Amino acid sequence: MDQLLQHLLNGVLLGATYSLLGIGLTLIFGLMNVVNFAHGEFYTLGAYAVFAALYGTGLSFFAAIPLAIAVGALAGATCERVLLRPLRGESIDTVMLVMIGVWIAMQNAELIGWGGVAKSVPAPFSTAPLVLGPVSVSPLRVFVFAVSILVILAAHLLLAHTRLGRAMRATFQDRETAALMGVRIERIHTITFAFGAGLAAAAGALLGPVFLLYPSMGDLASLKAFSVVILGGLGNFAGAALGGLVLGVAEELGAGYVSSGYRDAVGFAIIVTVLLLRPSGLFARAERVG
Amino acid sequence: MRWLGLGALLAVTATAPFWVWNPYHLHTLIMAGIFAVLALSLNLLLGYTGQLSLGHAAFFGIGAYATALLTVKLEWSPWLGLLAAVALPAAAGFVIGRLALKLRGAYFVLLTISFAGVISLISVNWTELTNGPPGLPGVPALEVALPGLPALSLRSKAAYYYLVLTAVGLADLLCLGLMRSRVGRALVALRENETLAESVGIDGTHYLVLAAVISAGMAGFAGGLYAHYTRYVSPEVFLFSYTVTMVIMVVAGGKGTLAGPIAGAVIFTVLPEALRAVTSWQWQMLAYGAFLIAVLYFMPRGIVPTLRDLGRRP
Numbered sequence: 001m002d003q004l005l006q007h008l009l010n011g012v013l014l015g016a017t018y019s020l021l022g023i024g025l026t027l028i029f030g031l032m033n034v035v036n037f038a039h040g041e042f043y044t045l046g047a048y049a050v051f052a053a054l055y056g057t058g059l060s061f062f063a064a065i066p067l068a069i070a071v072g073a074l075a076g077a078t079c080e081r082v083l084l085r086p087l088r089g090e091s092i093d094t095v096m097l098v099m100i101g102v103w104i105a106m107q108n109a110e111l112i113g114w115g116g117v118a119k120s121v122p123a124p125f126s127t128a129p130l131v132l133g134p135v136s137v138s139p140l141r142v143f144v145f146a147v148s149i150l151v152i153l154a155a156h157l158l159l160a161h162t163r164l165g166r167a168m169r170a171t172f173q174d175r176e177t178a179a180l181m182g183v184r185i186e187r188i189h190t191i192t193f194a195f196g197a198g199l200a201a202a203a204g205a206l207l208g209p210v211f212l213l214y215p216s217m218g219d220l221a222s223l224k225a226f227s228v229v230i231l232g233g234l235g236n237f238a239g240a241a242l243g244g245l246v247l248g249v250a251e252e253l254g255a256g257y258v259s260s261g262y263r264d265a266v267g268f269a270i271i272v273t274v275l276l277l278r279p280s281g282l283f284a285r286a287e288r289v290g
Numbered sequence: 291m292r293w294l295g296l297g298a299l300l301a302v303t304a305t306a307p308f309w310v311w312n313p314y315h316l317h318t319l320i321m322a323g324i325f326a327v328l329a330l331s332l333n334l335l336l337g338y339t340g341q342l343s344l345g346h347a348a349f350f351g352i353g354a355y356a357t358a359l360l361t362v363k364l365e366w367s368p369w370l371g372l373l374a375a376v377a378l379p380a381a382a383g384f385v386i387g388r389l390a391l392k393l394r395g396a397y398f399v400l401l402t403i404s405f406a407g408v409i410s411l412i413s414v415n416w417t418e419l420t421n422g423p424p425g426l427p428g429v430p431a432l433e434v435a436l437p438g439l440p441a442l443s444l445r446s447k448a449a450y451y452y453l454v455l456t457a458v459g460l461a462d463l464l465c466l467g468l469m470r471s472r473v474g475r476a477l478v479a480l481r482e483n484e485t486l487a488e489s490v491g492i493d494g495t496h497y498l499v500l501a502a503v504i505s506a507g508m509a510g511f512a513g514g515l516y517a518h519y520t521r522y523v524s525p526e527v528f529l530f531s532y533t534v535t536m537v538i539m540v541v542a543g544g545k546g547t548l549a550g551p552i553a554g555a556v557i558f559t560v561l562p563e564a565l566r567a568v569t570s571w572q573w574q575m576l577a578y579g580a581f582l583i584a585v586l587y588f589m590p591r592g593i594v595p596t597l598r599d600l601g602r603r604p
Contacts, residue, residue: 035396098586105579111572226400261415268404
């Protein structure tokens with residue numbers, strides 16, 4: 001029983017970062033209809049940004065995180081402005097292939113820039129676990145969870161309660177009408193992509209110290225992000241938030257009770273099962289997938 | 291004029307082992323041939339049905355492992371192993387096709403990626419079957435043993451080159467025959483406008499599954515050829531870089547054409563080898579990514595169709 005509680009707790013703590021990844025992608029995939037296979041690369045970028053900040057400029061870990069988010073958002077904005085805007089009218093497949101190209105290019109640029117040897121980011125927390133009754137948890141993971149929740153809340157506030165958020169929602173509900181209402185839709189596209197990329201970078205920055213950094217870490221992150229998006233339904237913020245937690249818990253339970261080697265297969269299994277059984281996701285409005 | 295060029299090309303390729311002295315270059319051509327079969331298989335799906343499969347490396351790998359396991363652990367004849375290398379992935383393609391019959395576009399892609407991911411994890415973790423990361427060395431070479439004649443081992447590069455050349459020719463003929471048949475027309479109709487095609491009675495699911503089965507079988511065949519050439523199979527066949535290379539070959543070469551994937555395969559096998567002396571493979575892969583984007587921008591239909599169009603202008 002204690003084991004179960006521990007697994008559940010670990011799953012929730014990790015799941016919050018998956019939610020970050022998922023929310024970012026659900027905005028890009030669900031709202032902009034861009035199949036962002038490079039999503040994991042912004043995640044990796046965030047992680048390496050923290051690494052570079054810590055070792056290059058001597059910034060503190062806590063300051064490095066917002067920096068990483070900014071780097072990710074900037075990279076996303078650049079990507080959208082340079083690559084996606086000219087392709088605005090193209091088919092979704094062409095855009096998908098372009099994003100695959102970005103994925104390949106970014107990952108190998110990171111490989112060239114930082115080398116293939118895994119790196120670790122030291123976190124300014126004691127490694128001694130906090131014992132809370134039957135479960136124990138590392139302070140780092142609690143911090144990661146707390147910041148993830150904060151970022152998710154901030155994102156929600158931005159989308160639901162600001163003018164910018166309203167403009168974003170309007171653009172994706174009905175582009176032409178939003179444009180008629182004076183919304184600068186080209187800028188909204190760039191901002192949305194930057195937003196999604198920034199969230200991915202946040203996840204990377206937070207998970208950097210938890211796991212090791214290596215250039216292909218983004219591959220699994222991408223897949224898990226898609227898993228969360230499919231689970232929660234395209235474009236569904238709350239669905240993605242919940243979906244992330246579900247994925248986190250499912251992974252922990254799978255790793256704990258089935259096999260740790262197949263841990264990452266849980267994400268794949270979710271994609272396959274949900275797509276086949278309930279393609280619109282657990283929480284979503286109806287969506288055409290076929 | 292066109293036939294002259296084609297004939298010259300055929301003559302050049304058919305006599306290659308006689309004038310390509312460097313065995314390493316011959317090796318490159320053999321690998322190009324194997325990739326050509328692989329690219330043709332992916333083209334069947336991407337070019338003719340419009341569905342992108344990013345999991346084709348899984349079919350390649352299943353084919354390689356199938357023949358490797360059967361010939362090493364059960365000591366089957368390598369030719370039967372090759373047969374299994376076609377049959378097993380084809381069966382997997384059938385399962386994937388039927389399961390994915392409701393999905394299109396990005397969702398189909400995600401499903402294929404997930405499938406490839408699971409297969410890759412299995413190859414690494416199910417060590418009792420696949421021997422895990424160390425892989426399976428000692429895969430026997432193919433042998434032609436006709437009764438009454440001495441056994442001819444297809445171990446030399448020249449012999450294997452001809453085998454691969456035959457395979458590419460067969461694959462090309464298969465695709466050609468398919469495209470000119472009702473099946474091919476149905477697939478193109480489905481690609482162009484699925485709803486319209488179905489309204490005239492073309493069963494989308496049936497034809498997509500058929501395309502998936504043939505495509506997977508072909509990819510598996512390439513895997514089998516690879517296994518009996520390198521004589522060693524490891525989970526590295528599932529490396530995503532193979533999928534990436536395949537996609538580039540088809541997209542940059544020209545999807546939806548028959549010459550495009552072959553041209554793409556040759557270009558993107560020869561180019562890395564030529565660049566190997568100058569750059570590391572990371573820069574190469576980086577260049578691939580940039581090149582893919584550039585092709586999609588400037589030559590969206592691929593190199594072969596663009597060149598054909600240029601040639602056609604008076």
